[in-house]
Amino acid sequence: MTRIAIVGGALQGMEAVLLSKAAGYETVVLDRKPRAPALSLCDEPLVLDPTKDPEEAKKVFSGCDAVIPACEELDLLRCLDSMALDVPLLFDLKSYNTSCSKNRSNEIMASVGVPLPKPWPECGYPAIVKPSSQSGSIGVSVAMNEDDMRRGLEFIDSIGDEPVIQEFVHGKSVSIEVIGDGSKARSYVTTEVCLDSNYDCKMVRCNPDVLSREDDELFGKIGRDVAEAMGLSALMDVEAILTPKGLRVLEIDARIPSQTPAAIEAATGVNLLEELATTAMGIPACRKAREGCSVYRHVVFKDGVLRSSGEKEFGHVSSPRFAPGLFGCENSITDYEPGSKEWRATLISTASTESEADSKARACIDRILDECSAEEFLDGVPEVV
Numbered sequence: 029m030t031r032i033a034i035v036g037g038a039l040q041g042m043e044a045v046l047l048s049k050a051a052g053y054e055t056v057v058l059d060r061k062p063r064a065p066a067l068s069l070c071d072e073p074l075v076l077d078p079t080k081d082p083e084e085a086k087k088v089f090s091g092c093d094a095v096i097p098a099c100e101e102l103d104l105l106r107c108l109d110s111m112a113l114d115v116p117l118l119f120d121l122k123s124y125n126t127s128c129s130k131n132r133s134n135e136i137m138a139s140v141g142v143p144l145p146k147p148w149p150e151c152g153y154p155a156i157v158k159p160s161s162q163s164g165s166i167g168v169s170v171a172m173n174e175d176d177m178r179r180g181l182e183f184i185d186s187i188g189d190e191p192v193i194q195e196f197v198h199g200k201s202v203s204i205e206v207i208g209d210g211s212k213a214r215s216y217v218t219t220e221v222c223l224d225s226n227y228d229c230k231m232v233r234c235n236p237d238v239l240s241r242e243d244d245e246l247f248g249k250i251g252r253d254v255a256e257a258m259g260l261s262a263l264m265d266v267e268a269i270l271t272p273k274g275l276r277v278l279e280i281d282a283r284i285p286s287q288t289p290a291a292i293e294a295a296t297g298v299n300l301l302e303e304l305a306t307t308a309m310g311i312p313a314c315r316k317a318r319e320g321c322s323v324y325r326h327v328v329f330k331d332g333v334l335r336s337s338g339e340k341e342f343g344h345v346s347s348p349r350f351a352p353g354l355f356g357c358e359n360s361i362t363d364y365e366p367g368s369k370e371w372r373a374t375l376i377s378t379a380s381t382e383s384e385a386d387s388k389a390r391a392c393i394d395r396i397l398d399e400c401s402a403e404e405f406l407d408g409v410p411e412v413v
Contacts, residue, residue, distance in 0.1 A: 029054050032305065033092040035078065035085075035108060036099030037064025039286040039343050042361055044098045045069045046290050046350070047301035056088060066098070068347040069361070079107045086111060094118055094305050098284055102128075116308035118301075120208075120262035123282035127264060130160045130192045133280050140253045144194070145269075145276050151195030157181065159189035168227055170196055197278075200270040202238060203288050205300055206251040207307055208260030215248035215255075216300060217292045217317060221267070225408035228338025232287050234295035235321035235382040239270065247275060254280060263304045286339060287324060294358065294378045295322035295385075322378045323389035327396070330370045334396055335406035337372065345372040355395040356388065 030053045034044045037059030045066050048055045055070040060077035067073035078085035089095050089111070096118040097108055109121040127133050137144060148155055157180030159167040167184055171177040171193075184191045201221040206213050220238045222231040239247060251266045258264075264282040268275045289300040296317035306313045326337040346363045354360045355375065362373035375392050379385040393405055 030094075030305070031056065031092045032301075033058065033089050033095040034066065034070065035059075035095065035097045035104065036101075037061065037066035037073075038099070039339055040098035040100075040284050041066030042069060042348070043286045043290055044096055044284060044301060046359075046361065047293060047299055049350070050293050051299050051302040051305075053302075053305075056092060058085065058088065063346070065343070065345050065348050068349060077104075078111075079104055082107060082111060086113070089113055089115060094308060096284060096301070096304070100283065116305070118262060118284075118304050118308055120260055120282055123208075123258045123260045123262065123264065126258055127280045127282040128161050130158065130279055131190065134192070136257055137254055137277060137280070140257045142250055142254060142277050143275055145197050145278070146195040148193035151193075154196040156194050156196050157184070158192050158194075159184045159187060160192050161189050162187070195276075197269045197271045197276045199272065200238075201267070202247065202270055202275075203232075203265050203267050203285070204247050204251050205263060205265045205285065205288065205292070206255045206260065207263050207300070207303055208255040208258075209307060210259055210261035211256070213252045213255035213260060214312075215251040216303070217296055217298055218244050218247055219288045219291055221288070223410050224336055224338045225410060226338055227410055228340055229287055230326055230336040230338050230408075232291040232324040233322070233382075233385075234288075234291040234324075235385065236319050237382060243270065243275060250275070250277060258282070263300060290374075290376065291322050291324040294324065294376050295320040320378060320380055321382045321385040322376060323385050325375050325377075325389060326372070327375060327393075328370075328372045329364075329368070329396070329400060329402065332401070332403050333406060334393070334400070334402040334404070336408060342372050342374060348372075355392045355399070357392045 032048050032053045034057045037057050045055050056072040057066045057070040058074045058076045062075045094116045155171045157169050157171050169180040204218045205216045218238045220233040224230040265285045268277045293299045298315050298317045326342040328337040348361050348363050351360045357375040358378045359376045364371040377388040
């Protein structure tokens with residue numbers, strides 16, 4: 029049986045374990061924190077920091093078929109990259125360093141004609157102010173005027189980063205994953221990313237109608253063009269907004285993403301971790317996607333109220349487990365126990381059509397409200413500008 033070492037036990041680590049199990053792989057998770065949530069999901073949990081004990085880590089890796097970093101700590105990523113491993117490392121540090129800087133990645137995207145939001149000051153207000161080297165929604169703000177701009181820039185300066193200021197674009201938020209072998213790249217399945225009021229991902233929807241066929245083909249081409257311009261030899265995702273004027277690409281991230289791969293696997297059977305591993309081994313799986321649909325959603329129950337949750341809030345889940353069938357969903361990652369006063373869950377609903385998947389996801393929420401005697405379901409959304 030294929031055995032995968034996953035370095036990092038937080039959000040990306042949980043995603044990697046879920047995908048590994050779906051592919052039939054055994055999993056070893058390494059994390060320096062004994063309460064990292066992915067440790068309770070995997071086959072073999074190890075509390076180990078490769079930066080402090082690289083020789084012990086290499087012993088673990090030698091008994092595996094591949095190693096995948098599921099973290100964003102640069103010192104750890106550099107440590108893994110510098111190890112003389114005799115198994116594939118499913119990661120590309122050079123591409124990751126490029127994608128870590130929104131300024132550098134924007135330069136590469138512009139060089140291959142990727143449609144980007146207008147830069148400041150050409151864009152005017154409202155504008156998005158974000159740090160160049162942070163992930164997710166950290167430090168991201170909307171500037172409606174000079175005071176908002178000043179506050180956004182002061183925060184970015186306080187964390188020692190450089191600002192990126194662009195046109196505020198609105199519309200459907202979409203993502204696509206790309207795997208490269210260093211020269212050629214293949215793009216996969218488009219998903220819709222739904223945000224909470226803090227611009228953090230609360231839900232992913234995967235279905236054949238996320239984009240029109242024309243926009244979907246363009247998005248796939250954008251991903252391949254950027255990956256090949258970077259010389260990507262691993263996995264990255266491309267995030268964009270479908271505006272009334274067409275796609276506008278926001279950023280790229282050359283690492284295993286959280287959330288979207290699980291939604292894709294649930295809907296289509298295409299397993300991006302399996303694709304990444306088999307590509308590195310020279311035998312890409314190239315599974316043909318089935319036309320299914322899925323809804324992947326984070327929730328938190330606290331103080332008698334159920335609410336949607338961004339991924340950062342869900343990351344506080346404690347000793348989670350996989351719970352297929354919980355509240356009627358096909359699969360879940362959760363620390364829920366009957367009678368619990370506070371718990372978190374990622375709920376995955378699947379169906380053959382978009383409307384059926386949405387209906388099953390709503391029915392799951394209704395069951396929670398009923399069975400947990402929740403007062404209400406609060407489903408925050410970003411402020412409309």
